[in-house]
Amino acid sequence: MTVSETHGAIHAVWRIESARLIAGLARMVRDVGLxxxxxxxxxxxxxxxxxxxxxxxxPGAWLMATAKRRAIDELRRGKLLERKHEELGHAMEARxxxxxxxxxxxxxxxxxxxxxxxxxxxCHPVLSTEARVALTLRLLGGLTTEEIARAFLxxxxxxxxxxxxxxxxxxxxxxPFEVPRGEELAARLASxxxxxxxxxxEGYAAxxxxxxxxxxxxxxxxxxxxxxxxxxxxxxxxxxxxxxMEIQASRAGARVDPSGAPILLLDQDRARWDQLLIRRGLAxxxxxxxxxxxxxxxxxxxxxxxxxxxxxxxxxxxxxxxAALYDALAQLSPSPIVELNRAVALSMAFGPAAxxxxxxxxxxxxxxxxxxxxxxxxxxxLAKLGRFEEARVELERAASLTRNVRERDLLLGRAAAxxxxxxxxxxxx
Amino acid sequence: MRFMMLxxxxxxxxxxxxxxxxxxxxxxMMKYNESLQKAGVLLALxxxxxxxxxxxxxxxxxxxxxxxxxxxxxxxxxxxYWMIQVxxxxxxxxxxxRCPASGDETIEIxxxxxxxxxxxxxxxxxxxxxxxxGQRRGA
Numbered sequence: 001m002t003v004s005e006t007h008g009a010i011h012a013v014w015r016i017e018s019a020r021l022i023a024g025l026a027r028m029v030r031d032v033g034l035x036x037x038x039x040x041x042x043x044x045x046x047x048x049x050x051x052x053x054x055x056x057x058x059p060g061a062w063l064m065a066t067a068k069r070r071a072i073d074e075l076r077r078g079k080l081l082e083r084k085h086e087e088l089g090h091a092m093e094a095r096x097x098x099x100x101x102x103x104x105x106x107x108x109x110x111x112x113x114x115x116x117x118x119x120x121x122x123c124h125p126v127l128s129t130e131a132r133v134a135l136t137l138r139l140l141g142g143l144t145t146e147e148i149a150r151a152f153l154x155x156x157x158x159x160x161x162x163x164x165x166x167x168x169x170x171x172x173x174x175x176p177f178e179v180p181r182g183e184e185l186a187a188r189l190a191s192x193x194x195x196x197x198x199x200x201x202e203g204y205a206a207x208x209x210x211x212x213x214x215x216x217x218x219x220x221x222x223x224x225x226x227x228x229x230x231x232x233x234x235x236x237x238x239x240x241x242x243x244x245m246e247i248q249a250s251r252a253g254a255r256v257d258p259s260g261a262p263i264l265l266l267d268q269d270r271a272r273w274d275q276l277l278i279r280r281g282l283a284x285x286x287x288x289x290x291x292x293x294x295x296x297x298x299x300x301x302x303x304x305x306x307x308x309x310x311x312x313x314x315x316x317x318x319x320x321x322x323a324a325l326y327d328a329l330a331q332l333s334p335s336p337i338v339e340l341n342r343a344v345a346l347s348m349a350f351g352p353a354a355x356x357x358x359x360x361x362x363x364x365x366x367x368x369x370x371x372x373x374x375x376x377x378x379x380x381x382l383a384k385l386g387r388f389e390e391a392r393v394e395l396e397r398a399a400s401l402t403r404n405v406r407e408r409d410l411l412l413g414r415a416a417a418x419x420x421x422x423x424x425x426x427x428x429x
Numbered sequence: 430m431r432f433m434m435l436x437x438x439x440x441x442x443x444x445x446x447x448x449x450x451x452x453x454x455x456x457x458m459m460k461y462n463e464s465l466q467k468a469g470v471l472l473a474l475x476x477x478x479x480x481x482x483x484x485x486x487x488x489x490x491x492x493x494x495x496x497x498x499x500x501x502x503x504x505x506x507x508x509x510y511w512m513i514q515v516x517x518x519x520x521x522x523x524x525x526x527r528c529p530a531s532g533d534e535t536i537e538i539x540x541x542x543x544x545x546x547x548x549x550x551x552x553x554x555x556x557x558x559x560x561x562x563g564q565r566r567g568a
Binding site: 008009011012013015016059112216219222223224225226227230253258272276277280 | 466467468469470512514515517519522523524545549552553
């Protein structure tokens with residue numbers, strides 16, 4: 001192997017091992033920031049030594065052993081104590097643990113719990129959402145600061161600072177390295193899932209000209225979600241989120257045309273939906289449903305996505321089921337956007353009048369005042385009911401609200417068709 | 430990116446129909462598969478029956494011709510596969526290197542072609558007819 005090939009191999013090992021490594025070290029030293037530094041030191045040692053010695057047979061164990069030696073050295077030199085003089089008790093505890101325990105045996109410990117602790121600490125509510133995202137991708141996703149910066153279109157220094165501050169905040173707030181219990185667990189898990197879904201959506205929002213790091217965020221989020229599903233297999237919402245992401249990702253190849261313009265779900269070529277991801281998504285949804293109890297918001301959204309995924313053609317979509325699922329979602333996490341989607345589902349299931357009644361109820365909603373999809377949906381439903389003049393007004397209003405030129409042209413075209421229909425001329429669209 | 434890891438067991442080209450892996454081997458492999466699953470990289474996997482139970486369809490002169498297995502000319506055949514999603518070829522190699530495979534087994538790593546890496550004319554051909562709003566594809 002050449003040096004650069006070895007470096008490639010080392011970075012691959014890092015991608016696979018870093019989260020477990022940092023998690024294991026964090027349990028020992030009780031400080032996520034220090035744990036990451038120790039892990040990084042081990043990586044540097046590997047970059048120095050492996051090009052000559054070759055990649056060891058068990059690279060993860062090598063990195064862990066190296067990092068632990070460093071941790072002990074630090075302890076002996078009193079650096080750890082110095083760093084943590086405010087937390088003498090903690091440091092003493094760490095020292096006791098380090099010296100008394102059989103260090104080698106610790107390598108074989110079930111790292112699952114440590115990994116889960118690391119997940120919860122990285123997504124701790126004491127941190128800002130941006131910090132949670134950066135820390136999660138860095139500590140659990142194995143991404144470099146540069147990769148995170150490229151993916152989120154921000155300067156590398158900004159991300160580096162976010163991570164440094166996040167680590168400091170965790171240390172200052174004395175966030176314990178543990179999995180929350182009881183009532184706290186649900187809220188903390190929701191924060192974790194939110195971070196993962198946020199990463200996914202950032203990747204999903206990427207467009208054709210973007211750096212490949214951006215769409216790759218979808219894969220990073222899916223990987224994190226799949227890891228979580230194995231760590232907390234009894235939490236239905238984790239499987240719900242995985243199902244939602246798998247099914248959404250299955251449409252990646254069908255949702256833009258060759259020129260990069262978005263294609264609406266019902267107009268997508270379903271032959272290009274990724275059946276492997278759909279199968280995985282449906283299986284994850286089954287796991288969520290199989291755990292019993294009412295479905296949570298992610299599982300409900302996944303169930304709606306699954307209705308589309310199961311329909312071989314747009315015409316075969318089970319709209320009454322989708323409408324019922326939106327009912328449940330609207331009750332669980334009410335939002336005007338959910339209501340609007342529910343109105344569309346109702347119109348598809350029970351006719352435009354039913355949909356329009358639900359959409360009309362949203363007219364007074366202040367958060368939708370500047371949202372083009374409300375008049376767009378109402379315009380469509382009015383046109384279907386033959387109320388062309390009202391439909392034209394709504395579609396023109398929608399056109400004036402959208403920032404997307406292509407969409408504006410489309411809306412104006414439909415408005416013009418309504419104007420012609422209002423005059424009794426045949427609709428050409 | 431996705432990679433297929435193709436397991437090529439030596440001698441599988443001559444294995445009798447119904448040949449199945451032994452319990453010890455399966456146990457070790459299950460542990461490995463579990464590690465892939467826990468790391469969130471595993472998308473799918475399957476083991477394949479030996480070629481003696483399969484068939485080959487070739488196309489001499491453009492016409493299909495069926496040959497039942499085994500295939501004497503085959504030097505190495507696929508015994509199973511894993512489909513994984515990773516960041517790089519190096520990562521796929523790192524995962525393959527962890528497989529508890531025997532001295533008679535080889536794993537070949539092949540990247541899955543993504544639609545986005547194909548040239549535009551190929552992409553258009555793959556897309557078929559441009560979908561138009563309201564147009565329904567045949568059942």
